[in-house]
Amino acid sequence: MILVTVGMQLGFDRLIETMDQLAPSLGMEVIAQVGRGEYTPRNMEARISIAPAEFEQLIGRCQLIVAHAGIGTVLTAQRFGKPIVLFPRRFDHGEHRNDHQVATARHLDGRPGVLIAMDETELPARIDEGLSTNAGDAPISATAAQLRQAIGSFIETGKL
């Protein structure tokens, strides 16, 4: 199953519509948390919001997450060892108050289990890659190792 999520605050029709069009070709169930958008999906199960406990259950049983570039979602994907495709909200499409999701996506590009689709045309290929990724086996990222080391050093020496 593929889980699509756009967060609880804003709708994100560009992602939902693209996923709805791709859904029949993906060969598996697609469940989408769509927020308050205008577009009504036809090819996937769509819910405006999903309670946290059920959301975690769905994350647990999905094979891939496709989401807006929200840090909370990235952290959840990492906690469950699931690959995630990030599709950033864009200011020029009126999808957020600025382009911080584009910046976030650029920063996270290349991290284990994180794939970036900057627009609709890139989404199918990233989904394919994501479905063949096993993020659970991914080593911890270099930046996470660096942070752990810095904290260890602070604990031991009181300095970073």
Next chain:
Amino acid sequence: MLLRETLEAYDVAFATTDAKIAAQRGLADADILPDCNQNTPLKAFLCAVVAAKIILKHRPHIVLSTGAAPGYFCLLAGRLVGAKTLWIDSVANGEELSMCGKLSKKTAHACLTQWEHLADGSAVKYKGAVL
């Protein structure tokens, strides 16, 4: 939670605002603080009192906080009993440091951001990120 492995080698106590999440992650003995923010001054006062109690109970040598206001109160209370204090600004703050992160520049012994472009070359350092 993401740093838990790093902390396992030490005698560590956790404090959080959400007892449910603590229990879910196998930390049933975590100390619980009331949540608060800059718009809830009464709760903030209560939270500061609880933070002080938790610190006096454990007398930690080191206080690490990843936010937010309740974590900052623990850090301040820790500072008052002589602990070394480290603020780790949440990776969610990619545009600017959180308010408590900014306060911690002056009040904590060290302050980390998880975004390289938010490091300022002096008080705020970047040394990696949980992601």
